[in-house]
Amino acid sequence: MASSSDSQLARHKSELIDLCISSQILKFGSFTLKSGRVSPYFFNAGLFNTARSLTCLADAFAQTLIQDPNLPEFDVIFGPAYKGIPLATLVCSRLGSLDEKFLDVGYSFNRKEKKDHGEGGGIVGYQLKGKRVLVVDDVITAGTAMREATDIIKAEGGILAGIVVCLDRQERTTDGENSAMENCRSEYQVPVTAIITLEDLIIGVPDESLKQQMREYGNKYAPVSKTQ
Numbered sequence: 001m002a003s004s005s006d007s008q009l010a011r012h013k014s015e016l017i018d019l020c021i022s023s024q025i026l027k028f029g030s031f032t033l034k035s036g037r038v039s040p041y042f043f044n045a046g047l048f049n050t051a052r053s054l055t056c057l058a059d060a061f062a063q064t065l066i067q068d069p070n071l072p073e074f075d076v077i078f079g080p081a082y083k084g085i086p087l088a089t090l091v092c093s094r095l096g097s098l099d100e101k102f103l104d105v106g107y108s109f110n111r112k113e114k115k116d117h118g119e120g121g122g123i124v125g126y127q128l129k130g131k132r133v134l135v136v137d138d139v140i141t142a143g144t145a146m147r148e149a150t151d152i153i154k155a156e157g158g159i160l161a162g163i164v165v166c167l168d169r170q171e172r173t174t175d176g177e178n179s180a181m182e183n184c185r186s187e188y189q190v191p192v193t194a195i196i197t198l199e200d201l202i203i204g205v206p207d208e209s210l211k212q213q214m215r216e217y218g219n220k221y222a223p224v225s226k227t228q
């Protein structure tokens with residue numbers, strides 16, 4: 001069976017894709033997304049649930065961040081609830097162990113429901129006020145979750161520094177013609193990066209009929225510039 005390591009993808013991408021396929025983090029069927037779109041594939045980052053898979057994910061985030069010539073300076077890594085929470089923790093810890101210049105970088109996440117006892121509030125971890133914030137998340141589809149995350153950062157007095165997601169599904173926003181990633185770039189004017197894209201996933205998926213279903217879905221929700 002061909003694996004994505006036979007392709008031209010960078011090693012950290014192909015290893016991640018192979019893991020997603022072998023661990024069924026990438027699933028096939030019919031899935032209703034946050035946007036209401038019905039997708040024939042689903043990336044379930046909740047299944048990065050072992051030390052082995054988290055190590056692979058941490059490697060992929062770290063490679064992507066460290067190799068990025070446009071990597072912004074940041075003080076805090078923010079992961080939106082829920083699936084962004086372990087990602088922010090993981091990436092913060094991995095960067096600190098790779099380079100001591102990251103040792104004082106903080107991590108933080110929001111609560112989906114505010115807590116009104118104990119320490120209270122909506123943010124756990126490093127406070128964002130006046131800090132340069134890098135957002136990490138599992139997947140971007142129509143960009144709603146990213147807007148919610150950037151609104152939280154703004155409301156907390158943080159300064160958005162950049163965005164890194166594990167998977168860019170390369171879809172357009174629900175209310176426009178541009179890709180959700182492009183929309184973030186132009187709206188926030190910060191570096192916006194993904195470890196892997198739908199195109200990368202299609203390379204890694206061995207089954208021709210699944211590849212075709214992913215292409216058809218991708219075309220249906222592609223940014224308008226890409227469909228012309």
Ligand SMILES: O=P(O)(O)OC[C@H]1O[C@H](OP(=O)(O)OP(=O)(O)O)[C@H](O)[C@@H]1O
Nearest residue numbers: 034035081082083140141142143144145
């Ligand atoms: O770009 P979008 O169209 O917003 O879709 C992507 C978002 O949807 C999911 O979050 P969700 O809030 O569903 O789930 P979670 O609580 O499992 O993280 C996913 O984790 C992304 O954050």
Ligand SMILES: O=C(O)c1cc(=O)[nH]c(=O)[nH]1
Nearest residue numbers: 033034042043044139141
């Ligand atoms: O758009 C979504 O809601 C979504 C897509 C996907 O592939 N994985 C996920 O967790 N959410």
